[in-house]
Structures are given as C-alpha cells and as structure tokens.
Amino acid sequence: MNFISFAEAQDWANLNRFKEDNAKVGMPLTCDDRVVFMGNSITQGWIDKVPSFFENRPYINRGIGGQTTPQMLLRFRQDVINLYPKVVVILAGTNDIAGNTGPSTLEMIEDNIHSMTELAQANGIQVVLCSVLPAYDYKWRPGLEPAEKIVELNRRIKKYAETHGAVYCDYFSAMADERNGLPQNLSEDGVHPTVEGYAVMAPIAEMAIARALLMWQNNPKRKY
Numbered sequence: 001m002n003f004i005s006f007a008e009a010q011d012w013a014n015l016n017r018f019k020e021d022n023a024k025v026g027m028p029l030t031c032d033d034r035v036v037f038m039g040n041s042i043t044q045g046w047i048d049k050v051p052s053f054f055e056n057r058p059y060i061n062r063g064i065g066g067q068t069t070p071q072m073l074l075r076f077r078q079d080v081i082n083l084y085p086k087v088v089v090i091l092a093g094t095n096d097i098a099g100n101t102g103p104s105t106l107e108m109i110e111d112n113i114h115s116m117t118e119l120a121q122a123n124g125i126q127v128v129l130c131s132v133l134p135a136y137d138y139k140w141r142p143g144l145e146p147a148e149k150i151v152e153l154n155r156r157i158k159k160y161a162e163t164h165g166a167v168y169c170d171y172f173s174a175m176a177d178e179r180n181g182l183p184q185n186l187s188e189d190g191v192h193p194t195v196e197g198y199a200v201m202a203p204i205a206e207m208a209i210a211r212a213l214l215m216w217q218n219n220p221k222r223k224y
Helices: 017-026 041-049 068-080 094-098 106-122 147-163 195-217
Strands: 035-039 058-065 087-091 124-131 167-169
Touching: 017 068, 017 195, 035 041, 041 058, 041 195, 068 106, 087 106, 087 147, 087 195, 094 147, 106 124, 106 147, 124 147, 124 195, 147 167, 167 195
Parallel strands: 035 058, 035 087, 087 124, 124 167
Antiparallel strands: none
C-alpha cells in the first residue's frame, strides 16, 4: 500500500483506472446477481492472486492499491452505482489509519463509509460492509500501532451495519491472531492476504453476499 505519486495526484481518486473497463460493462440481465467489490489493495490483490474467485461469476473487482475512503467515495458513482449491481462489497479503512492520504480520524473514516452506504442504498443497491482486516503494524508506516484502532473501527462498522440495513462481513474474527494482527500463514507482510488468507475470506464473503441478495429481493428501491 504505497503513497500516491505526484503524477497520480493529478487524478487523486484514480478515476481513470477503470474508465475504459466500466464503459465495456453492459447492463445486467434481470437474472444476474451482479456484485461490485470496492476496496484497496486487499480487494485488488484478491483478483490478482485468486482470479478464479471472480471467473464465471457476476463479480466485478474495483479495488485500487493504496486507496483511502475519501478516494473511494469520489469514484463510487462511476465504479459502483453506474454498473447497476445488486450488491456492493465495501472493504476500506486500513489505509486511512495508515495515513496514506493524510491524517484521518476514525470518525472521518466512518463518515466516508456511511456516505458510500447511503449512495448505494439510495440507488437500490444492497450493501455489504466488511470488517477491516487485522494489522499489527504497517511496514510502510511503522510504529502507528493500528491494531486497537482497527478493533474499534470494526466495532463501529458492525453497529452501523446492524442499524442501517447493511450486512456485516466479519473477516477480522476469522483471521486475527493473539496480537490482533494477521498470522504469517495468512499474510507475508502482516497486511495483505496470501492465497491462504483469501481462502479464509471467500466463504465469509459468499455468505454475506447471499444474505445481501435475499435482502435485495425485498428492497423497494431496487432498480430492476
């Protein structure tokens, strides 16, 4: 999860990253259970390391390495809403804690996650809010002691999901070690999952998506 370069700052939210790909995505069929995965390098790494999870499924990966929640919020309309999914899976927040785009409080992260949720729900999209993955330290920003901040952020995300019609997807409980970090077999650098890490995440995500799709069926704001 690297800092953005000066050149990338000219397109701070990286709106051009999926511009051409989005133009090729047609309208879904009524029977398509289209799902968009919005996130950072953990989401991007999923399709890079385990492309089979996304193959032959109506899953669209819109993860960009290094991104924070304000960047995701800026591109949320073009990379999620305009693709007309039934469900969006949002995994975000660890880069905010790391300060990738400047200092960020938990309240600031919450505000951006809430805004993405509200945008999705206003457009008939069911929301899956994921827990931030465990991290004991960030190798690119050592000494920030993120573990307890992540625990608290996840508590807030879970509470918000339960009270605002979203599904909570709890990766953290299945992946955290005794330090509230990621064990080495699930992550070589303590932040990004290995193939084994994604194998833990996959059934948790699938269960959350299944719940969200059931909720979508009863959603009066759904688009089709």
